[in-house]
Amino acid sequence: MYLLQPFEKRGEMDQGIARLAYYSLVRVAKGFFVGIALATPLGLLLGMSRTLNRMFDPVIQILRPISPLAWLPLGLVVFQKSEPAAMFAIAICSMWPTVINSAAGVRAIPQDYWNVAKVLRLSPFTTFTKIVIPATLPYIFTGYRLSLGIAWLVIVASEMLTGTPGVGGFLWQEYNSLVYAHILLAILTIGLIGFALDRLMGMAEARFRTA
Amino acid sequence: MAFLEISCISKTFGTGSSARHVLDGVSLSIDRGEFVSIVGFTGCGKSTFLNIVSGLLMADAGDVRFGGERATGVRDDAAIVFQNYSLLPWFSALENVRLAVAAAFPAWPPARQTAQARAYLQKVGLGNAVDRRPSQLSGGMRQRVAIARAFSTEPDVLFLDEPFGALDALTRGNLQQELARLCSDLDRPVTTIMITNNVDEALLLSDRIVPMTRAPRAKLGTPVPVEMPRPRNAADLTHNEVAMRVRSHVIEALTAEVRLKPDTTYKTEVVSRFSRTRSDVPCPAPFRSN
Numbered sequence: 051m052y053l054l055q056p057f058e059k060r061g062e063m064d065q066g067i068a069r070l071a072y073y074s075l076v077r078v079a080k081g082f083f084v085g086i087a088l089a090t091p092l093g094l095l096l097g098m099s100r101t102l103n104r105m106f107d108p109v110i111q112i113l114r115p116i117s118p119l120a121w122l123p124l125g126l127v128v129f130q131k132s133e134p135a136a137m138f139a140i141a142i143c144s145m146w147p148t149v150i151n152s153a154a155g156v157r158a159i160p161q162d163y164w165n166v167a168k169v170l171r172l173s174p175f176t177t178f179t180k181i182v183i184p185a186t187l188p189y190i191f192t193g194y195r196l197s198l199g200i201a202w203l204v205i206v207a208s209e210m211l212t213g214t215p216g217v218g219g220f221l222w223q224e225y226n227s228l229v230y231a232h233i234l235l236a237i238l239t240i241g242l243i244g245f246a247l248d249r250l251m252g253m254a255e256a257r258f259r260t261a
Numbered sequence: 262m263a264f265l266e267i268s269c270i271s272k273t274f275g276t277g278s279s280a281r282h283v284l285d286g287v288s289l290s291i292d293r294g295e296f297v298s299i300v301g302f303t304g305c306g307k308s309t310f311l312n313i314v315s316g317l318l319m320a321d322a323g324d325v326r327f328g329g330e331r332a333t334g335v336r337d338d339a340a341i342v343f344q345n346y347s348l349l350p351w352f353s354a355l356e357n358v359r360l361a362v363a364a365a366f367p368a369w370p371p372a373r374q375t376a377q378a379r380a381y382l383q384k385v386g387l388g389n390a391v392d393r394r395p396s397q398l399s400g401g402m403r404q405r406v407a408i409a410r411a412f413s414t415e416p417d418v419l420f421l422d423e424p425f426g427a428l429d430a431l432t433r434g435n436l437q438q439e440l441a442r443l444c445s446d447l448d449r450p451v452t453t454i455m456i457t458n459n460v461d462e463a464l465l466l467s468d469r470i471v472p473m474t475r476a477p478r479a480k481l482g483t484p485v486p487v488e489m490p491r492p493r494n495a496a497d498l499t500h501n502e503v504a505m506r507v508r509s510h511v512i513e514a515l516t517a518e519v520r521l522k523p524d525t526t527y528k529t530e531v532v533s534r535f536s537r538t539r540s541d542v543p544c545p546a547p548f549r550s551n
Contacts, residue, residue: 162347165317168334169341170364170414180360184351 065215067239074205074216075243077133081140082201086194089145090152093193094186097156114146118204122211132212140204147196155189156182187258195251202244217243263290264452265418270313270323272306283309285478286323289471294450297484298463300511301473307456308344308422310473314454315341315420327418340416344423346403348395354406355391358382358413365414381413382406385439401432408436412443421455425462434495437465445492460511464504465493472514482514 096103118139125135163185167177209218217240224232272284283306291297301307312318314325316335325332335341340361348357358378366374382391385405395403404424411419424440425433444453444466457463463470464487472482487507498504 162343162345163349165341165343166347166349168317169315169339170361171335171337172360172364176360176364180352181349184349 067217067220067235070215070217070220071239071243073214074209074218077136077209077214077216078140078198078201078205081137081204082144082198084137085141085143085145085201086148086197088141089148089193089197090190092145093149093152093190094156094182096149097153097186098182103153110146110149113142116143118143118207119211122208126212132214136205136208136212136214139208140201143204144197144201147200148190148193151193151196152186152190155186155193158189159185188255191251191255191258195248195255198247198251199244202240202247206240264293264295264328265289265291265314266326266329267291267314268323268326270310270320270325272309272313272318272321282477283479284313284320285480287479287481288323289481289484291452291454293452295469296444296453296455296467298455298457298467298470299473299481300457300460300463300470301479301515302475303458305473305475306479307458307473310479311420311422311454311456315339317341336418338417339420340411340414340418341420341422342404342407342411342424344426346395346400346407346427348403348406348410350395353392353394354382354387354398354402354409355379357395357406358410361410362413378409378413381409384412384443385409399432400428401436404428404436405439408440408443417449417451419451419453421453421457423456423458426458433462437462438495441466441492460508461495461498463487463511464498464508465495470507470511472511474515485510485514 092106096106121139121142122135125138126132129135129138159182163181166172167181172180205216206218206221209216210222213219213222217236221233221236221240224230224236267287267289270284270287271282274281274283287310289297299307299310309318313320316325316332316339327336348354349360352360355375355378358381359375362369362374362377363371366377369377379388379391382388382405385408387402387405387409390398390402395406398406404427408424421440425436428436444451453466455463455466460470467487469484469486471484474480474482485507487503489501489503
């Protein structure tokens with residue numbers, strides 16, 4: 051029923067699998083974009099300043115291993131609603147690979163390019179837009195790819211806990227109603243979508259890879 | 262006073278037992294418009310020297326003065342050609358040169374900046390490869406782009422760091438000839454320092470050749486003037502009497518020091534008949550880090 055009528059909407063939690071997946075994807079997209087919007091500038095900044103990097107590295111290493119399940123209650127307390135709480139959990143869990151990768155990308159810029167910037171006496175702005183950004187883009191996109199993977203992991207956990215409609219919510223509901231076939235369907239859907247997302251990001255990554 | 266005064270430059274990398282004293286009290290003065298080549302073995306500290314003079318690297322001691330004024334950082338009117346081209350791979354040849362033009366002449370309208378970049382690429386014979394990226398160009402063509410980039414900013418001071426070091430012998434010969442032509446075509450004096458490990462390359466282009474002894478504690482030998490009209494031709498240089506004399510002079514200066522040098526316990530006194538005559542430049546308190 052869920053599979054044969056993927057776009058059916060029968061009730062709040064009783065919808066076609068494609069609809070549920072769509073809800074999850076929208077939620078992931080929101081959280082992911084908030085996450086990378088914060089993570090990219092932060093990563094570039096950390097890459098450029100050794101001092102900042104030393105200051106923030108322990109903070110990042112402490113925040114990074116915290117499970118999405120731990121962030122979610124905090125989000126619920128702060129935002130009082132399940133939707134922003136889920137976004138918050140996704141954003142904060144998925145931002146770290148992007149932070150770490152863009153910082154690594156800036157640090158990996160060869161001295162040659164910095165020398166070029168010095169010799170041509172490029173302004174800091176030009177150096178940033180013409181050298182730092184293009185040189186770091188491949189790293190940033192690797193970060194995005196990893197971040198998106200994590201974001202998709204988090205969605206299931208957060209939907210399970212908040213009981214909102216989506217693939218994760220569906221999975222939990224079917225577990226409660228003991229329909230094992232649907233559990234497998236949900237798991238398979240999650241896997242396939244995760245795979246598709248990764249491939250899409252991989253394509254974007256390859257497109258921005260400079261020689 | 263000479264236009265460019267380099268006095269008593271010292272540079273050490275690392276500290277303690279791993280310290281490498283690369284340069285130790287190196288001095289040189291260069292007149293405006295002069296083309297000076299520094300010739301030395303690979304790894305003798307030539308590039309370090311150039312990086313300091315060009316302002317990319319800070320010296321531990323000593324200073325560099327342009328027209329009596331102490332230099333800090335890279336000068337506005339200087340351009341550098343690096344051995345490894347240092348082109349930006351995400352830009353086309355034209356964009357690479359244009360970036361330099363735009364930085365040097367920010368007041369120009371964009372069309373004029375592009376025209377300038379195009380004109381200089383034309384000069385180095387890359388008129389129909391302007392839209393290619395560095396990865397689509399051969400080594401020789403890349404270095405042409407780098408040379409166009411340096412000349413397009415119309416510099417007063419030009420630093421060439423083994424500009425042809427990464428090229429094969431044939432391409433090398435071609436580009437040397439073209440650089441000689443470019444340099445003599447200029448309508449204003451450009452003071453140039455070139456680093457090279459090739460004496461013939463130095464002969465082709467320079468007014469004076471300065472041999473450099475090996476690191477650690479590299480020093481400059483006595484400059485050897487090359488009294489020949491320019492532009493010169495590589496083929497003529499092979500048998501030219503002046504060229505032969507200068508060549509043997511420089512090679513002797515470089516090898517004499519190597520033969521006499523005990524391997525590790527190398528003191529500041531450089532045992533070469535050229536560098537001995539150079540002791541007329543007193544440096545304040547020789548640099549010691551520990």
